[in-house]
């Protein structure tokens with residue numbers, strides 16, 4: 001599930017989320033539900049960014065049951081007992097079950113092909129894909145070099161909907177991204 005920019009930008013820009021929710025699954029488009037509305041109309045707009053200039057995608061292209069990735073993982077001990085090949089998941093104590101690897105690999109392939117100027121990771125799971133580390137509170141707001149190019153992470157819009165005080169922090173992270181893109185940081 002990936003949307004291309006509809007408004008051209010001189011740079012390739014990527015917004016990376018976690019996985020589709022209910023609305024996204026219905027419409028087969030990322031970030032079209034409540035999180036997407038907050039992202040487009042409030043966070044991006046307040047930061048002076050136009051979401052139409054960004055490629056938008058998720059680590060996972062399918063919606064996990066009850067929006068919970070746990071269903072696609074197994075705790076490391078049980079996973080080993082089953083003799084499965086270990087593969088980290090965004091949940092640090094869990095391995096990702098083999099039948100869900102292809103979703104992550106497709107996103108990695110897309111990011112490799114796009115060679116983005118900047119990736120904005122929305123939340124811990126997106127940050128995990130680029131860094132192997134899901135500690136969003138520790139790393140958000142700082143640029144880092146990933147295997148797919150320069151990136152910055154911020155809070156996921158769904159987390160902001162649950163805890164609104166995170167909103168100005170996310171907006172400022174994206175203001176920083178805008179300045180970096182404009183060469184005015």
Ligand code: URA
Pocket residue numbers: 017018019020021024029030031032033035036058158
């Ligand atoms: N949350 C995400 O991480 N991605 C979406 O596309 C929608 C909600």
